[in-house]
């Protein structure tokens with residue numbers, strides 16, 4: 001009954017949960033505890049993903065939770081074997097244990113659970129062979145067992161009709177059974193398997209096709225004759241020489257080009273920006289230097305060397321180069337002339353150039369970014385900017401238009417009146433400060449995650465590349481929008497200011513070589529910043545400062561404690577479970593190894609899950625939860 005379910009949950013908490021599961025034990029019913037769902041007075045769903053559970057699951061707990069249909073303990077630090085009394089949970093349909101440290105063989109008792117539909121044991125330390133008894137689980141649709149130490153060959157799984165399957169990164173060998181050969185090769189990589197998507201096995205049809213070497217197999221390579229080897233070596237040497245000659249040729253061409261750019265840059269030096277006050281409003285403080293008017297001068301600087309003059313002397317410019325290029329079908333409400341006449345004010349100087357607030361005659365306010373150090377070609381620039389302009393999501397700051405000429409590159413964005421998250425968190429500590437309670441912070445985190453998730457959904461190679469709190473801008477109602485996306489691809493090599501380093505994933509050694517997983521890292525640091533109220537700095541650059549991920553991890557390792565959280569946040573409420581869950585998510589995102597970080601869509605659904613009670617603008621949380629349950633990867 002519910003009483004014994006409740007007792008079992010509390011036993012689970014004291015065995016592996018420590019203080020991370022802040023379930024309110026004074027409540028008689030466990031049905032409102034985070035991660036718990038009931039039906040007909042029994043606990044049917046237990047989802048505790050990524051909440052730092054650790055240690056071994058003892059026997060005697062799951063034997064009581066016999067009505068469980070979904071059990072998710074993924075992304076924790078559970079070790080040892082799966083307790084055998086789980087066999088009593090015969091209604092179990094979904095079992096997600098991926099991302100733990102479970103070891104030993106895949107236990108036989110799992111095959112009594114005939115209702116299992118989704119089974120995910122990936123990214124653990126399971127060893128031994130894949131049991132043929134999987135054939136008992138005739139309803140199984142998902143079998144993920146990748147990233148383990150499983151050995152031997154894959155048994156025939158004739159009784160199963162799987163939709164999802166992955167055995168990659170195991171010690172498996174032998175041929176892929178016919179029934180599984182419909183899955184793509186990614187599902188088998190990192191093993192010594194052969195056949196199906198990985199190509200023929202030795203001995204299939206007598207021999208390997210001529211010239212084919214099984215790159216996946218370990219002992220399956222056929223010996224090549226001395227003549228063939230000599231041929232390959234000579235071929236490689238000749239090819240390297242040709243590449244070398246081509247490289248020298250292109251480098252020469254490129255250096256000629258660079259010097260011609262330098263000459264034109266001298267004609268329109270940066271010094272045209274008024275120097276009465278440095279044009280570097282502290283971006284970390286929001287960059288709103290009211291009363292500092294650069295007005296017409298800045299507007300002129302924004303378009304230095306172009307406009308009317310250029311019409312006469314820049315005949316090399318592409319057709320339309322003297323015009324603002326607008327995105328989408330929206331009517332052109334202003335043109336370059338209007339922008340020139342606008343009064344402008346410096347918002348701040350960033351990695352890619354200086355940002356201005358420009359107020360047009362019509363009253364329209366826009367933010368104009370004047371890019372510096374653009375070294376890619378015009379064609380590349382226009383292609384890249386088209387991709388940026390095509391992005392359309394309520395949590396992205398829309399890029400309305402751009403201007404490109406040889407000497408000037410301008411980007412026109414919607415102006416965001418409430419400034420940046422950086423300014424909100426670290427600016428104005430005195431009276432008149434917007435109090436940042438949990439509701440606002442968690443909503444900003446959710447909005448930003450959605451914006452980045454949208455970007456990532458546009459293609460595997462699309463990433464933001466510069467996620468940080470000064471690029472999270474706020475609307476009047478404190479909804480957040482992500483800005484500055486795609487700019488890393490628009491400029492050439494340039495030095496990156498120190499403050500970016502605190503957000504940069506450890507594997508990103510060249511700031512332009514960004515990836516979605518690197519974005520997830522930066523987003524993790526951003527979450528830590530939201531929760532701790534501390535700006536990230538880089539240990540190497542500022543020994544006094546905090547390396548946020550390391551600092552938080554060191555505290556969390558000792559004991560879960562309220563010390564990590566921003567005091568301002570704690571002024572409104574005690575540390576509660578959602579805050580701890582968001583902290584755990586932040587730590588997961590800021591994992592050192594990219595593969596261990598969640599994807600942005602996983603991040604969004606985890607935030608949605610934990611915001612459900614506090615956020616009113618949560619879109620269809622149940623749908624999202626179901627989706628994350630099914631794809632739980």
Ligand SMILES: Nc1ncnc2c1ncn2[C@@H]1O[C@H](COP(=O)(O)OP(=O)(O)OP(=O)(O)O)[C@@H](O)[C@H]1O
Pocket residue numbers: 282283284285286287347348349350351352353354355367369397413414415416417419420466470471473483484
């Ligand atoms: N559309 C906008 N509306 C309002 N303020 C903006 C807008 N775009 C940028 N800002 C503000 O202008 C300042 C400078 O922005 P900018 O993006 O040039 O630099 P940054 O964000 O500090 O660094 P980076 O160039 O690396 O992104 C920041 O404080 C930023 O919050």
